[in-house]
Amino acid sequence: MEDRITEEEVLGKAYDARLMNRLIRYLVPYTKAVIVAGVLLVFVSVFAIAGPILTQYAIDNYISAGDYAGLTSITALFILISAVSFVFQYFHFYIMQMTGQRIMYDMRNQIFSHLQSLQLSFFNRNPVGRLVTRLTSDVDALNELFSSGVVTIIGDILLLFGLVFMMFYYNVELAVITLSVVPPLFITAFLFKKKAREGFRNIRIFIAKINSFLQENITGMKIVQLFNREDKNYRQFDRINADHLNAYLKTILYFSVFFPAVEVLSAVAVALIIWFGGIAIISNEFTWGELVAFVLAAQRFYRPIQDLSEKYNILQAAMASSERVFKLLDTVDEIPDNPGAVNLENVKGDxxxxxxxxxxxxxxxxxxxxxxxxxxxxxxxxxxxxxxxxxxxxxxxxxxxxxxxxxxxxxxxxxxxxxxxxxxxxxxxxxxxxxxxxxxxxxxxxxxxxxxxxxxxxxxxxxxxxxxxxxxxxxxxxxxxxxxxxxxxxxxxxxxxxxxxxxxxxxxxxxxxxxxxxxxxxxxxxxxxxxxxxxxxxxxxxxxxxxxxxxxxxxxxxxxxxxxxxxxxxxxxxxxxxxxxxxxxxxxxxxxxxxxxxxxxx
Ligand SMILES: Nc1ncnc2c1ncn2[C@@H]1O[C@H](COP(=O)(O)OP(=O)(O)O)[C@@H](O)[C@H]1O
Ligand SMILES: [Mg+2]
Structure with missing residues (x-):
């Protein structure tokens, strides 16, 4: 049981061109949907950058000038863009989730029909649990890749580039200072996601142990009681249960460190912006609007960066899963029909x-x-x-x-x-x-x-x-x-x-x-x-x-x-x-x- 789980959990590269090429082929029937979703995502990213820019414009051009009409129309534009962005996000999300589910459906059918074609000796070598995992967890991991991974990575990168470009456009020095917070943020997020993943992996392993222990003990309860094994088995269960608890407590630790750490880092970034930006405003090199836009942009930075490390994990898991799924799909029946095989007709029965x-x-x-x-x-x-x-x-x-x-x-x-x-x-x-x-x-x-x-x-x-x-x-x-x-x-x-x-x-x-x-x-x-x-x-x-x-x-x-x-x-x-x-x-x-x-x- 343990061996099997460790085998299931082995992770390798996050990107493998050979596997990726094969995975992409599953998208082919849904090309149109994917293109539409991609275009929607570009718009959503552009709209996200529009927020800080509009704010800057409103402050510097209308609020400071006391222009009511200008302020009203720019606010209306802001609301309009937000509404359109909402609709686009809705469609993007819906289309990608739907495509992901369709692909899972195709894949499960493909795997099942492939399984049916295999020779019995294959099933002697491969335990049922492992094959079931191919159709369930592994396909799920791939679904995540399709529904949240591939396309949104592009959106995240686009958004990041847009924000960085905007910052440099406003003020090079301040942009550099703001970006200085990014490497530690990225490292923190990355370490956290890695640790959290390990933690969840351990939790899953212990859950599996609890399950198999329970299954054995419940079905064998008669024997347990007949042989007075209650105390011994209780102690055994207690050990596994404690392992599970400790694994959980560890992940709670990661969570309780990570979120405050991100808060602190982003507060530091904002403080730096206000300090250097404030000095720049005093010496008339910077406007109030630009300062606010910077603060807004800096805050928008964190989500895509956190997401990127998450997506790295999704990618890694998907690569491992696809490797296993493809290995199964590549296993061919050892006794295919000969090319010239005939159908038995009018069988006599010799x-x-x-x-x-x-x-x-x-x-x-x-x-x-x-x-x-x-x-x-x-x-x-x-x-x-x-x-x-x-x-x-x-x-x-x-x-x-x-x-x-x-x-x-x-x-x-x-x-x-x-x-x-x-x-x-x-x-x-x-x-x-x-x-x-x-x-x-x-x-x-x-x-x-x-x-x-x-x-x-x-x-x-x-x-x-x-x-x-x-x-x-x-x-x-x-x-x-x-x-x-x-x-x-x-x-x-x-x-x-x-x-x-x-x-x-x-x-x-x-x-x-x-x-x-x-x-x-x-x-x-x-x-x-x-x-x-x-x-x-x-x-x-x-x-x-x-x-x-x-x-x-x-x-x-x-x-x-x-x-x-x-x-x-x-x-x-x-x-x-x-x-x-x-x-x-x-x-x-x-x-x-x-x-x-x-x-x-x-
Ligand atoms: N799937 C299998 N893989 C490996 N060895 C097997 C398998 N099935 C049966 N054997 C072995 O082949 C031998 C003959 O088995 P089997 O044909 O089932 O015997 P019988 O039906 O006469 O009891 C036994 O030694 C058994 O251990
Ligand atoms: Mg027999």
Whole structure:
């Protein structure tokens, strides 16, 4: 957890031309909006400089001359400019925020659709939390760049230049004196922003720690109380909580120093202006109006300078985020469709594994020289101990990983030359861990495919014996499925996943049987459902229950990644090999369990 957070928080350069070029491309669809916003910003900056100038003019030309009419009209002009500036700022802000949000929207869609295209091994290497961060925090950091960063930096610089120019125009010496306050101001602001950022980073790290600690302790409360861990865990929590408090107190310190410091610096600047400006007025080198304009200008200086250091941080964060986002977007699927890949059509359902070698990592062979043939319509079970490589075989059949050696053919066509889409249409896979999405039961079966009719849906549910319990739900097919299907029993989830496979009517059915215990009644239902599922299809079943094995035509025994036995139930029993031992073992267990209770795990 800690590692992950530090990785997320690493910051590098504030400007990277390569990343910037790529980021700018996201602005392209919104070029017009950005140009309009930019033009508005130029006007807003010019108007901001107009304030001190108008004041100077009013004092020196109208107030000192007692010109009521002139004073009234210049005041009116001042108000008019302020009003126009308000409207321009409104549009500028609105346009930039809107553009930022649109870009975020585009980016999130792009990242999500890219994620979907990636091979499963990618998700083994990258924790969920990290990927979610790409779509959320990282995209947010970029949004800030677009909505407040890029364009407004230009405005800030423009405003600064305008003010400096004005000061030098009025009085060179006084301009130099006023500007002498700028370097310390800039340094103060910069240091503060840096420290505050570090502080907030620490706060976020400790918040994350508190969260994960809480999550673990709340979900594991039973264990905590069972093992009398309350005191120990309380002390542990107290430590993390105190770290969080201290991190916060530190940032409060920075804040309490920074704002008064800026006040003091700006007061010093004003004092210097009044002193030197006053002397200049006494010696008639300077007017009252110019003095007031100077004071106003000096005060307008501080915001853009503070903002600039803020924007530096935004830029830095955005560069780091974009680096990570682009790295993700640049990760390509390791198994793209071959250029000449064909669509599987009129699938018969012949499968052949020819001398397959496969490893998830390097040379740790999980499958070793695996070969077998499954003919159209045949029902084959794969059995073997946990870790033998059964699920791996299914993963390869579904083309979720790239095989290192050998080939898999479907209807005689090398699966490397079959498009992934048509292959997955032909092969219906029911996974060991049934996964239900949050949504309705209907959506979980049809996966929101509108081509599936109501009749087909009901028929599929009836065929797998799921209809009975679904129709008893308060809302039937519309019943809400909670996250990960927590409001359904294991057996019900399994039946729903069967219906999902059946409704797509695949020619090849692949099923990784769930190992979890279910009651006998549900087991009988599932067995019936299974028989219906296998009808008229080539079926590959990873079997854990004896009942399943009895109904298949053939059994393949996998042991430590190798096919060790292959034949019918009777043949394998006669061989007195691994299958015989497995069978005897399970049979004995079942007997004992039946003695103890009515619930059988097999
Ligand atoms: N995603 C993975 N990354 C690395 N190793 C894996 C992965 N999935 C499975 N393995 C390893 O491959 C071997 C076979 O696993 P698996 O095919 O799931 O076995 P089975 O389904 O027969 O229990 C095991 O040693 C397991 O640790
Ligand atoms: Mg498995």
């Amino acid at each position: 499968i052949e594994f020819k001398n397959i070698w496969f490893a998830y990592k390097g040379e740790d062979w999980v499958l070793k020289d695996v070969s077998f043939k499954i003919k159209q319509g045949e029902k084959v079970a794969i059995v073997g101990a946990t870790g033998a490589g059964k699920t791996t075989i299914i993963n390869l059949l579904g083309k979720f990983y790239r095989i290192q050696k050998g080939e898999i053919t479907i209807d005689g066509i090398n699966s490397e030359n079959i498009t992934k889409e048509s292959l997955r249409k032909a092969v219906g896979i029911v996974l060991q861990d049934v996964f239900l999405f949050s949504g309705s039961v209907r959506e979980n079966i049809t996966l929101a495919n509108d081509a599936i009719t109501e009749e087909e849906l009901i028929q599929a549910a009836k065929d797998v014996h799921a209809y009975d319990f679904i129709s008893k739900l308060t809302n039937g097919f519309e019943e809400e499925v909670l996250e990960r299907g927590s409001n359904f029993s294991t057996g019900q989830k399994q039946l729903i996943s069967f219906a999902r496979a059946l409704v797509y009517n695949p020619k090849i059915l692949v099923l990784d049987e769930a190992t979890s215990n279910i009651d006998t009644e549900t087991e009988i239902l599932i067995q019936k459902a299974l028989n219906r599922l296998m009808e008229g299809r080539t079926s590959v079943i990873v079997a854990h229950r004896l009942s399943t094995i009895k109904n298949v035509d053939r059994i393949i025994v996998l042991h430590k990644g190798r096919v060790r036995e292959d034949g019918t139930h009777q043949e394998l029993l006669r061989q007195r090999g691994i299958y015989y031992k497995l069978y005897a073992l399970q049979y004995r267990e079942q007997e004992t369990i039946n003695d103890v209770s009515q619930e059988s795990p097999y």
